[in-house]
Amino acid sequence: MTQILFKDINKEGLHTMKVYEELGGYQSLKKAFAxxxxxxxxxxxxxxLRGRGGAGFPTGLKWSFLAKDVFPRYLCxxxxxxxxxxxxxxELLLKNPHLLIEGMILCSYACQIETGYIYMRxxxxxxxxxxxxxxxxxxxxxxxxxxxxxxxxxLDIHTHLGAGAYICGEESALLNSLExxxxxxxxxxxxxAVEGLYSKPTVINNVETxxxxxxIVNEGAEKYASLGTEKSKGTKLVSVSGHVKKPGNYEIEMGxxxxxxxxxxxxxxxxxxxxxxxIPGGSSVPMLPADKVDTPYDxxxxxxxxxxxxxxALIVIxxxxxxxETTLRLISFYMHESCGKCTPCREGTRWLYQIxxxxxxxxxxxxxxxxxxxxCGNMSFKTFCPLADACVAPVVSSIKHFRxxxxxxxxxxxxxx
Amino acid sequence: MSEYKFxxxxxxxxxxxxxxxxxxxxxxxxxxxxxxxxxxxVSPEAMVAIxxxxxxxxxxxxxxxxxxxxxxxxxxxxxxxxxxxxxxCQLNGSDKLLEHTAKKLNIKVGETTFDEKFTLHREExxxxxxxxxxxxxxxxxxxxxxxxxxxxxxxxxx
Numbered sequence: 001m002t003q004i005l006f007k008d009i010n011k012e013g014l015h016t017m018k019v020y021e022e023l024g025g026y027q028s029l030k031k032a033f034a035x036x037x038x039x040x041x042x043x044x045x046x047x048x049l050r051g052r053g054g055a056g057f058p059t060g061l062k063w064s065f066l067a068k069d070v071f072p073r074y075l076c077x078x079x080x081x082x083x084x085x086x087x088x089x090x091e092l093l094l095k096n097p098h099l100l101i102e103g104m105i106l107c108s109y110a111c112q113i114e115t116g117y118i119y120m121r122x123x124x125x126x127x128x129x130x131x132x133x134x135x136x137x138x139x140x141x142x143x144x145x146x147x148x149x150x151x152x153x154x155l156d157i158h159t160h161l162g163a164g165a166y167i168c169g170e171e172s173a174l175l176n177s178l179e180x181x182x183x184x185x186x187x188x189x190x191x192x193a194v195e196g197l198y199s200k201p202t203v204i205n206n207v208e209t210x211x212x213x214x215x216i217v218n219e220g221a222e223k224y225a226s227l228g229t230e231k232s233k234g235t236k237l238v239s240v241s242g243h244v245k246k247p248g249n250y251e252i253e254m255g256x257x258x259x260x261x262x263x264x265x266x267x268x269x270x271x272x273x274x275x276x277x278x279i280p281g282g283s284s285v286p287m288l289p290a291d292k293v294d295t296p297y298d299x300x301x302x303x304x305x306x307x308x309x310x311x312x313a314l315i316v317i318x319x320x321x322x323x324x325e326t327t328l329r330l331i332s333f334y335m336h337e338s339c340g341k342c343t344p345c346r347e348g349t350r351w352l353y354q355i356x357x358x359x360x361x362x363x364x365x366x367x368x369x370x371x372x373x374x375x376c377g378n379m380s381f382k383t384f385c386p387l388a389d390a391c392v393a394p395v396v397s398s399i400k401h402f403r404x405x406x407x408x409x410x411x412x413x414x415x416x417x
Numbered sequence: 418m419s420e421y422k423f424x425x426x427x428x429x430x431x432x433x434x435x436x437x438x439x440x441x442x443x444x445x446x447x448x449x450x451x452x453x454x455x456x457x458x459v460s461p462e463a464m465v466a467i468x469x470x471x472x473x474x475x476x477x478x479x480x481x482x483x484x485x486x487x488x489x490x491x492x493x494x495x496x497x498x499x500x501x502x503x504x505x506c507q508l509n510g511s512d513k514l515l516e517h518t519a520k521k522l523n524i525k526v527g528e529t530t531f532d533e534k535f536t537l538h539r540e541e542x543x544x545x546x547x548x549x550x551x552x553x554x555x556x557x558x559x560x561x562x563x564x565x566x567x568x569x570x571x572x573x574x575x
Contacts, residue, residue, distance in 0.1 A: 072439075077424055084503045084542040115439075122450070122487045123499075123543055126556045158437040165486035166541065180442035180471070182484040198440060241505035246421035248547045283504055283542075313546065329507050335543050339484075414428055 004215045004235050006251040020098040029216040032106050033151045040110035041073055044239040046221035048233030053206030054311045055076055056299050063111050064377035065193035067201040074197040075108050075116035076204045080162055080169040082121055083282035085313030088237035088249045089207035094128045097134035103210035106217055108155045111203055116157040119174050128159045164354050166337035171204040172386045182340045185385035208237055228254030232298035240266040242316035254298040262316055281310020283330050284390030286397030323402040327394050328356045334391035345388035346378040352395055362412045421466035441471050445481055449488055456508045458489045496574055499540035499553040511550040517564050
């Protein structure tokens with residue numbers, strides 16, 4: 001299978017400039033600087049690359065939305081990886097920091113940006129040293145700084161650490177946090193491309209997204225677009241975790257069947273148990289039952305199956321689990337991480353938690369499921385950011401596919417748990 | 418309240434942090450982190466000093482600090498154990514392992530040991546799901562945990 005991001009991922013010393021350049025690193029810069037910035041944007045558009053952070057917005061289009069003739073502009077790389085189940089960016093940051101820097105240079109050149117930030121979650125403190133070291137190497141080589149490779153193009157990139165808040169992975173909350181504020185989401189519009197960091201036009205892209213750009217510049221948009229399916233182009237890193245024998249990050253071509261990821265790459269279900277459910281794109285997307293396991297892993301096929309590709313975190317659940325228990329844990333997470341700005345989310349996550357907890361304590365009443373659905377309906381699309389919807393996804397999908405798991409508890413109503 | 422003094426090394430670091438941003442309020446999180454790394458907590462004195470440096474009020478500093486889970490205003494142990502209990506870890510038995518860890522340290526989750534060596538916290542996803550169940554002790558990630566491995570890790574810290 002074609003490997004773009006993970007081609008050399010386990011090569012010794014890949015994180016150093018020396019090894020990275022021996023393997024062809026930074027070659028794309030010369031190619032890019034020979035073209036006009038707009039040509040790079042056009043190539044990224046033509047490649048069909050879509051944002052790998054979760055929303056899947058076309059990357060080239062995002063770049064082309066920047067407010068015309070307003071400067072300075074900023075680039076923020078979203079390295080706040082915190083969607084439960086997702087750990088692909090951490091592997092890239094840890095083992096291949098120069099690939100991200102190269103991608104950020106290309107993006108900055110294409111969008112005429114002179115300052116870039118890598119917003120990393122606070123828990124990645126150690127990784128920030130690796131990144132700082134790589135940035136230092138890039139400065140020493142003249143890939144960052146003033147008048148890069150004699151082109152007149154200036155750019156510097158800095159790391160910035162968060163301090164523990166899931167919501168800062170949401171792009172407008174990330175901007176508030178980077179400005180030194182509480183990480184609460186902003187009202188949109190205006191979108192960051194018009195008014196982002198310090199109210200200036202800003203590009204925000206996920207680590208994986210930016211890491212793809214050097215390949216597009218080196219090999220051409222057509223070659224990238226020839227990978228994957230008609231609408232979901234290229235490859236995708238998928239973090240497979242949960243009840244599998246070989247959990248890990250795997251790079252697949254878009255459209256690969258989900259079953260291939262679970263049973264072949266990740267070695268199948270542990271203890272040879274049976275698959276019960278899987279969450280294909282991180283904890284914020286609806287779960288699917290085992291009979292959907294052949295769904296091709298791409299944006300459209302997963303959407304048609306009633307879920308989303310999200311951040312590419314495949315969480316595998318075997319038949320030893322009662323889904324209500326898993327759902328409660330996810331609600332508890334969103335309740336903890338709700339920033340409290342919007343009432344439907346702040347209150348709704350708490351209500352969902354209390355009701356599901358009561359069900360699990362055998363104190364449920366038969367209309368509780370309807371109540372859950374009613375609350376979910378009043379949370380969806382009623383908040384500034386999608387955190388409320390993320391909390392609703394496991395609740396609604398678990399009721400839809402695993403109602404009998406809830407009913408198990410109703411059988412024992414009154415029996416102390 | 419006595420005045421908080423930054424050390425000479427910290428002053429150097431503050432200068433390089435401030436140089437990263439066109440507006441100095443952006444340095445707020447980095448400065449809080451800097452102080453906490455030296456003192457283990459962020460004291461009211463430090464909040465005042467940081468506020469002064471960045472031209473924001475101490476109340477603003479506190480309002481931002483209180484938003485983020487990684488800052489502490491009360492004393493924590495020398496080793497901060499953050500135990501992931503989110504979905505991938507839960508599926509791999511983290512609840513039982515957390516219970517085991519608490520028992521081993523003879524504290525409840527959220528508490529600090531009497532000798533102020535360990536603090537144990539429940540933590541949401543730390544982005545190492547393929548190594549689940551996992552925990553973070555200060556800056557180090559430990560994955561593929563078992564009861565034996567947890568005991569070994571805790572015993573090896575001094």
